Amino acid sequence: MLPPERQSIILEHLAAQGSVRTIELASALEVTDETIRKDFEALEIRGKLQRIHGGAIKPDPSRVELTxxxxxxxxxxxxxxxxxxxxxxxxxxxxxxxxxxxxxxxxxxxxxxxxxxxxxxxxxxxxxxxxxxxxxxxxxxxxxxxxxxxxxxxxxxxxxxxxxxxxxxxxxxxxxxxxxxxxxxxxxxxxxxxxxxxxxxxxxxxxxxxxxxxxxxxxxxxxxxxxxxxxxxxxxxxxxxxxxxxxxxxxxxx
Structure with missing residues (x-):
């Protein structure tokens, strides 16, 4: 699975649940925890989520990176x-x-x-x-x-x-x-x-x-x-x- 596809799934889970856990996503998508963490970093830079210990949550609009x-x-x-x-x-x-x-x-x-x-x-x-x-x-x-x-x-x-x-x-x-x-x-x-x-x-x-x-x-x-x-x-x-x-x-x- 390519990173864009995987990241799209991550955002779908986040939208439905409000938060996601690294371990659970790694298991569901059959990838390593490190792969999920890299996806989180890429999505956070784009302002799509906010990383927390062990997972990620929906972004705080006041703390999203702007151009x-x-x-x-x-x-x-x-x-x-x-x-x-x-x-x-x-x-x-x-x-x-x-x-x-x-x-x-x-x-x-x-x-x-x-x-x-x-x-x-x-x-x-x-x-x-x-x-x-x-x-x-x-x-x-x-x-x-x-x-x-x-x-x-x-x-x-x-x-x-x-x-x-x-x-x-x-x-x-x-x-x-x-x-x-x-x-x-x-x-x-x-x-x-x-x-x-x-x-x-x-x-x-x-x-x-x-x-x-x-x-x-x-x-x-x-x-x-x-x-x-x-x-x-x-x-x-x-x-x-x-x-x-x-x-x-x-x-x-x-």
């Missing part, structure tokens, strides 16, 4: 306010990393007009900076069409020799117990590696992402240096974040 274009339209004004506050942290001659998130991409609008070195794995960041003077490095690597970014081991390895003063990135959700998470496992794995190379780790997250969890955790709360969010974020959440030695910045509305 870059779709993400750019969500909470647009909050993202612009956050991006402006983030840009104010940059100092002359620093080396910064900008990831492929829609919030980090918005940072391009507010970059200061002095020399900095910019590292990125985002194709859209490179094209947006085409007319800017200064050093711009793109990681290269495996190109992911949905996020228009480069990922994988080769992309992360390209950053190893750089001293990254500030890493600007986002995720799908931020939970104070488990940390930052993504809907895309490969994006999560890439960002986890970049964090290890960065002095200041700046999470850009609007209030809708706070207190939430997505599928793949990649940054523990203690690894976050700074949380930059918008001015309507929950005060108790921000106080708890500050108690974990995370510098909290609330960006005023534009």
């Amino acid at each position: 870059l274009t779709e993400r750019q339209m969500v909470n647009r004004e909050s993202k612009r306010a956050i991006a402006r506050a983030a840009a104010e942290r940059i100092q002359p001659n620093e080396t910064i990393f900008i990831d492929a998130s829609s919030t980090a991409l918005t940072l391009i609008e507010f970059l200061p007009d002095f020399p900095i070195t910019i590292l990125t794995n985002a194709h859209n960041v490179v094209t947006a900076l085409a007319g800017r003077e200064g050093d711009i490095f793109c990681t290269g690597g495996l190109y992911e069409q949905r996020s228009r970014s480069y990922i994988g081991l080769s992309a992360a390895a390209a950053l190893q020799k750089h001293n990254i003063h500030r890493m600007f990135f986002s995720g799908s959700a931020f939970d104070l117990d488990r940390g930052v998470s993504e809907t895309n496992s490969r994006q999560a794995s890439f960002k986890e590696r970049v964090i290890a190379y960065s002095e200041e780790v700046c999470l850009l997250a609007d209030s809708s992402k706070l207190g939430q969890r997505a599928s793949f955790f990649f940054a523990q709360p203690m690894e976050i240096s700074t949380l930059i969010t918008n001015d309507d974020a929950d005060g108790s959440f921000l106080q708890s974040a500050a108690s974990l030695n995370i510098q909290v910045v609330q960006a005023p509305a534009l």
